Amino acid sequence: MASTSAPKRSLVLQRRETVVSYLFLLPALFFFVGFVLTPMAMGVVTSFTDSSFQNTNTGSNFVFLDNYIRLFQDPIFLKSAVNTVIIVVVAVPTVTAFSLWVGSAIYKMHAAARSFFRCVFYLPVVTGSVAVVVVWKWMFDKYNGLFNYVIRAMGGEGLMWTESEQMALWCIILILFTTSIGQPIVLYVSALGNVDNSLVEAAQVDGATDLQVFWKIKWPSIMPTTLYVAVITTINSFQCFALIQLLTSGGPNYSTSTVMYYLYEIAFRTTKEFGYADAMGVVLAIVIALFSALQFKVMNGGTTE
Amino acid sequence: MKKMKRFLALALTMTMVLALAACGGSKEETPADGSEAPAEGVTEITWWAFPTFGVDSGYEQQLADAFMAANSDVKVNVEIIDFTSGADALTSAITAGTAPDILFDAPGRIIEYGNAGNLVPLDDMIESLKSDLTSESLLETCMGADGSYYMYPISSSPFYMGLNKEMLEESGAIQYVNLEGDRTWTTDDFVKMCETLRDAGVCMTPGIVYCGGQGGDQGTRALVNNLYSSSIVGADGKWNVDENGVKALELLKSMYDSKALDAGFSMAAADELQQFQQETCAMTFCWGTSNAISYASEDFTQISVPFPSDDGVPELEYLVNGFCVFDNGDSAKAEASKRFIAFICDDAEWGPKSVVQTGAFPVRASYGNLYEGNEEMSLLASWSQYYGPYYNTLSGFAAMRPLWFNMLQQVFNGTPAADAAAAFNTDSNA
Numbered sequence: 001m002a003s004t005s006a007p008k009r010s011l012v013l014q015r016r017e018t019v020v021s022y023l024f025l026l027p028a029l030f031f032f033v034g035f036v037l038t039p040m041a042m043g044v045v046t047s048f049t050d051s052s053f054q055n056t057n058t059g060s061n062f063v064f065l066d067n068y069i070r071l072f073q074d075p076i077f078l079k080s081a082v083n084t085v086i087i088v089v090v091a092v093p094t095v096t097a098f099s100l101w102v103g104s105a106i107y108k109m110h111a112a113a114r115s116f117f118r119c120v121f122y123l124p125v126v127t128g129s130v131a132v133v134v135v136w137k138w139m140f141d142k143y144n145g146l147f148n149y150v151i152r153a154m155g156g157e158g159l160m161w162t163e164s165e166q167m168a169l170w171c172i173i174l175i176l177f178t179t180s181i182g183q184p185i186v187l188y189v190s191a192l193g194n195v196d197n198s199l200v201e202a203a204q205v206d207g208a209t210d211l212q213v214f215w216k217i218k219w220p221s222i223m224p225t226t227l228y229v230a231v232i233t234t235i236n237s238f239q240c241f242a243l244i245q246l247l248t249s250g251g252p253n254y255s256t257s258t259v260m261y262y263l264y265e266i267a268f269r270t271t272k273e274f275g276y277a278d279a280m281g282v283v284l285a286i287v288i289a290l291f292s293a294l295q296f297k298v299m300n301g302g303t304t305e
Numbered sequence: 306m307k308k309m310k311r312f313l314a315l316a317l318t319m320t321m322v323l324a325l326a327a328c329g330g331s332k333e334e335t336p337a338d339g340s341e342a343p344a345e346g347v348t349e350i351t352w353w354a355f356p357t358f359g360v361d362s363g364y365e366q367q368l369a370d371a372f373m374a375a376n377s378d379v380k381v382n383v384e385i386i387d388f389t390s391g392a393d394a395l396t397s398a399i400t401a402g403t404a405p406d407i408l409f410d411a412p413g414r415i416i417e418y419g420n421a422g423n424l425v426p427l428d429d430m431i432e433s434l435k436s437d438l439t440s441e442s443l444l445e446t447c448m449g450a451d452g453s454y455y456m457y458p459i460s461s462s463p464f465y466m467g468l469n470k471e472m473l474e475e476s477g478a479i480q481y482v483n484l485e486g487d488r489t490w491t492t493d494d495f496v497k498m499c500e501t502l503r504d505a506g507v508c509m510t511p512g513i514v515y516c517g518g519q520g521g522d523q524g525t526r527a528l529v530n531n532l533y534s535s536s537i538v539g540a541d542g543k544w545n546v547d548e549n550g551v552k553a554l555e556l557l558k559s560m561y562d563s564k565a566l567d568a569g570f571s572m573a574a575a576d577e578l579q580q581f582q583q584e585t586c587a588m589t590f591c592w593g594t595s596n597a598i599s600y601a602s603e604d605f606t607q608i609s610v611p612f613p614s615d616d617g618v619p620e621l622e623y624l625v626n627g628f629c630v631f632d633n634g635d636s637a638k639a640e641a642s643k644r645f646i647a648f649i650c651d652d653a654e655w656g657p658k659s660v661v662q663t664g665a666f667p668v669r670a671s672y673g674n675l676y677e678g679n680e681e682m683s684l685l686a687s688w689s690q691y692y693g694p695y696y697n698t699l700s701g702f703a704a705m706r707p708l709w710f711n712m713l714q715q716v717f718n719g720t721p722a723a724d725a726a727a728a729f730n731t732d733s734n735a
Contacts, residue, residue, distance in 0.1 A: 040643060051420055052418070053396060053399070053400065053417075053420050055398065055421075056421060056422075056423070057421065057422040057423065058422070088594050143509045143510070143580060143585045144583065144585060160570070162570070162571040163517075163568075163569070163570035163571050165570075165718060168570075168571070247571065248517065248571045249517055249518040249519075249571075249573070250569060251516075251517050251518070251570060251710070251711065251714055252516075252517070252570035252571065252714045252718065253711055253714045253715055253718060254711065265707065267396075268392070268393045268396050268568070269392075269519075269702045269703070269707065270703055270704045270706070270707055271703070272703070274400070
């Protein structure tokens, strides 16, 4: 008797637990569907229409792939796309490598020193982006800025910084870098602290050098963290917007315009063509998804198997 | 233990249900601002106002309170929006169908909303105002593409240049500035003034032609258009930088190369005004009655001058402040909104007071000189004779603006002015 009632009981319990689990998921699911999936679907549908502010009341027409064809004939979009790729290609490896380096350097330190460095690097993350950009804007000011003040004090001639087509994008990348490294450093410190010390000690006993210990023991152990850092930094870099809007408005001559910023300009500032802007959003989402998938593939989904 | 678990599960489920219920809206709920729901028969209207009456002045609420005291059948909710994010908030609200009932703004946006069919025509209100306007040209600023009037104006003021008097005196450049009469002056004198300032080295740069954004871009357009009496709009009503405009761009480029002027590639008007206030430069191209208050400085004397032109007769850009009523499908709200607007603009007590609060000049001739005894304001009011054609309500204005500042950037970066202007003419009319 006992042997037949046990599986039944287990099934009932399992079903009940499943129901409870779904109930717990319900609020999150509600928000996910309402505020993520539905707008995404609406965005995709709108990208195939000529929806704009001008025809809000009269209704929009289905234009098939016209918006997508127009995208690849729009020189400003193409320039913005190139700028976006430059930001991602430069920012992601440097943020990941620098965070790993800092994390490796501070995770063995005394708790107080470790906390101090974590605070220092995390400060730009918790500071509002407007405040951060205002400070950088002042430092980059070609007349009264800190950088040019120092250069002039040393007898040099002030630089153009964000005023120059050649330098502006690098200024943006520098600010993005400082605001992006905080979280990866905290994650790396935590991940490196969780590496199994017995493996490290065993490798050292076997005569492994520090470099070998890092590449053979620590690196594989922190691979999931590295994958997370790479994917998140990639997404954030692709979606870089606020600091461009606040610092350069995409200029000079669109040299700092990104897809995200150009999308905003089209949707809210200039022609207010929502369909065209949504087409940019869809292309951006596809590219981000492809980049993320590529990173998963290259890093074996965060494992070393 | 089992009972305890059941109780916990029930409690958690109830919490989730309540959380979901809290997300839903209810028409009977207390308004978000904590105010009480309107009583039966009371029409509730919402007014979105850019801070044209002054930042944190509280004047909007005073107006609403005074109106509600005299009109117990209307409840006015005041919401202040800022110039940075207000335009985006309006676009979102209009497309989402949650537009306010009244907006206090300028013609550029209002006529755009009217042309898109989002506003209630105010022809009946304008009809009674026509005979009392200080200038006939004000009417065109309020008219949409379909010939209906969508804005009810209250005040206007010109945009002009501001100069640092002490720097001009110290450098000797003051000799080129006309401080007599209506202060009109020529392009030649402007160039000499800038060169003298540069040679004297009294400031880091004589002036900054800002071109990093569209904020305050009317200043740079006025500068270019006046230098050789050109216009940004052709005879056919299309955007057009003509030959004289190209000549003006070439002059600015040569002044940039000789350091008689600088270019602000990442600066909008607000940044340039700050540099003027900090005495980095000796002039601003975005001076006006409002900015003269916002960027006032006790460290130096600010002189207002019109833009210089080759013939000494400027054509000034000007601002018109006014109201519009959104068509939210409720005639009672539209009617109440019109009454409130008429109260703000035309009430014997609050009308003139509101004009003064904007820091501008009345569009109603019957209000006379509201700045009696103030020589500076009387001078500025007289510049209405130099008001140029108003183009902010033309089709494609919003799309033209980013092309304008990018064209300036290209010219300063070495693109031949004629090529940059040709590209601007093509793209802005596309």
